[in-house]
Amino acid sequence: MKNEMKMEFDAISANEAFARVAVAAFVSELDPTLEEVSDIKTAVSEAVTNAIIHGYDGIEGGKVNIRCLIEQDVLHVEVMDKGNGIEDIEKAMEPLFTTKPELNRSGMGFPFMEAFMDDLEVLSVAGEGTTVIMKKKIGCIPWIEDEE
């Protein structure tokens, strides 16, 4: 099974909820558990919020692109912005590292993406933009289902 979806929307905070719900709806054909749906929503919310706050500094006018691909039982999600980019990706991904503490950010976005998805890759060029690529296998936790 293969299925692809692409979307583009304005980089404004009002679109954060819409974006994570759209991805969750797209993955519903794989019959994810409620837990998996929550994992995906949190991870997408993190990546989209980062594009808006850090990529575009919260200034309107930019666009966020999401591409989703379902291949067998794996969801691939890419979240892209053409904003500031990240100079030191390794440092940015450290837990509690944030460049915007004054905005009440906690530096837990990347750690949450890592915790809730199976794979996380960050591609970024300073001054050009950032692409976050995440993967998650759906329906592979039989030991939890066994407890029923």
Next chain:
Amino acid sequence: MMENFKVIDNYLMVRMPEEIDHHKSSYISENADKFIVQEKVDHVVFDFEDTKFMDSSGIGIILGRYKKISCFGGKVFAINADNRIRHLLMISGLHKIVEIME
């Protein structure tokens, strides 16, 4: 929305919304800070009864309020947090500074 903030003795009770994300978080932080300054509350209680979604924005709300009140001996509590919210608090290490209650 202001009914989500209530002062009982020296505690500020904050009823968290159904979805806690960046879009909603500045409203909560700003108003909580107003109460902390104007009503001189010592402690903050976050009530997650209604919350069905939270991302790192929720961690930022809690951490930011903790930093404001902890230097005066204030404490932060979380009530009615479901397993998912508890998990998010654990991953971010907030369970060390937030008292999670039933």
